[in-house]
Amino acid sequence: MRAADYINPGEIGFRTDATRPAPQRGEVLVAVKACGICGSDLHMYRDDSYREKLVRKTSEGYEVPGHEFSGTIAELGEGVENWTIGQRVVGVTGMGGGMADFVTVPDNPFQLVAIPDDVTWDEAATTEPLADGLQMVRKAAVREGENVVVFGVGIIGLGVIQALRARGIKAGNVIAVDVHAARLEKALAIGATHVVNARDGDVFEAVAAICGTEEGYPGKSARVSVVFDCAGYIKHMKGPPPLETALRLIDLSGGRIVCFGGYEGAMTIDMGPLIEKQPIIMGSNGYASEELVEALDLMRKGTVDRTTLISHRAPIEQVAEAFEIQASPEAVKVILTF
Template sequence: MKAANYIDPGQIEMRGDATRPVPAAGEVLVAVEACGICGSDLHMYRNDSYRDRLARKTPEGYEVPGHEFAGRIAELGEGVTGWEVGERVVGVTGLGGGMADYVTVPVNPYQLVRVPEGVSFVEAATTEPMADGLQMVRKAAIQRQENVVVFGVGIIGLGVIQAIRAQGIEAGRIVAIDVQQARLEKALEIGATDVVNARDGDVFAAVAAICGTEEGYRGISANVPVIFDCAGYIAHMSGPPPLETALRLVSLTGGRIICFGGFEGAMTIDMGPIIQKEPVIMGSNGYAPEELVQALDLMRTGKVDRRTLISHRFPLAEISDAFEMQCQPQAVKVVLDIRDQVAA
């Protein structure tokens, strides 16, 4: 079968001689139609971060990334009931494998879910990151008219904005922060009220001008009770990590910072505001099973448009070009058409 092979940072290729996997008991084999390139895949591609968690080895030794994908069930493993060959499904794997003609997926509500009619495979391939956004918004418990900041508006941060809007949450200002103008423009298109390009100057001053400031014995803050850090720490980027800026921005009382973005190694950060402001800092890793279903239902009903976030599509044979494009400033979400074109 055809499969991606991650070799080293900056090196990925397609192989045409990989062994087709066989589903174990409790698994199904999925014939993949579309697979997204995730931000975590880019961390690996840049500097080998998370390699042991993101690439599944074939018997030939090929390392196959891809953990967010959609396709059809091609085979049932022993003991699998309630599923049929040919069903359209979203698969999520903890150890890659989705950038290939076929991948095995355990049958459980965290990793396998049916795709409803009216949702294409290319949309469905973005289900997992949409569910991630739904969980982050659930954890944040945004109250009426609370201002929100989203650091990093790739597919995850944009999904956070879509989740807020689709659920009718009456937030105050929703400020998107990024260094790529194309992503900021997309954030405005899907529901952000304001954008800040971090390359343009002091982020604190820009956000404070939008949301106002607070001052008291705890210090000075912007009026931002809720912050989503979907950027994490990218080692080659200059300036303080987004989490440090988030701690400066977050409200003097009752602040919540939800952290999702990956970290490319250790970093130095000023932690003083944690003591001064007593914010709650929550990690978010994944989603509840019902949020996978909810994400697909939001697509089915048209409450979110995931197609607008897919900026580029490549066949698997051009996987090196696809990864290079995902690294470019004009790219929002790159999806691989595993079988050359994505069927409905």
């Protein structure tokens, strides 16, 4: 069996001798057709973050990443009755394994869902990150006219913008913040009203110039009701962490900050605005099972175009090069193909 093998930060190999897994009771075996490289995979690739949660070991000791993929059911474990061999599915694993010819997946609606006929393998491999965006938008409960800021517009942040538009939410300004021009251009193409490149200057001032400011907190506050932090904390990031900027931006009444981006270790931020402004800060991890189905239905109907977010494709044999591409400024989403 072909498989990726995560070895150390910056080092990922390709194997052809991995043992094909066997489904246990309540599991199915999926023959993988496409698998995305996730932002969390990149955190691991940079400094080993979340390694214990992102790889699945083979009997040879290879550590196989990959948790967002599409494929066909190749084998049914004992007790599985509601799937058939050859059925097209999206799989989401909790412990990697998807960057291989075969991977086992529990038979439950949070990790296995059927792919509609009109959705391609590559599109389907982006189902999980879109469902993540749908959950974040649900949690934030964005109201008509509210200004929104999205920090980090990789596949997750772009999915938040697509989710806002797909659900017909008439937000005010939708501002994308990132350091990569290609991703900011994509954000505008799919529905952001403005973009801010954090390399160009103070993010607070740039957003305040778009949304206006209000007094009542020392140093002024921007008129932003909702911030989605899809960037988290990356150790080489310059300037304050996005969460600190979010606390400065958020307005003085009823602001919500949704945190999704991963954290590469501890960070220091000024929490003063948390007390003065009393915003709600909430984490978001994953999705409701029905949001996997909703994500696929939005693709089927053409309400969202996920193919436009796939910037690169590479065969599994080129997994090392694919990770390097995903870590580059020009990449949005890299899909491994089988």
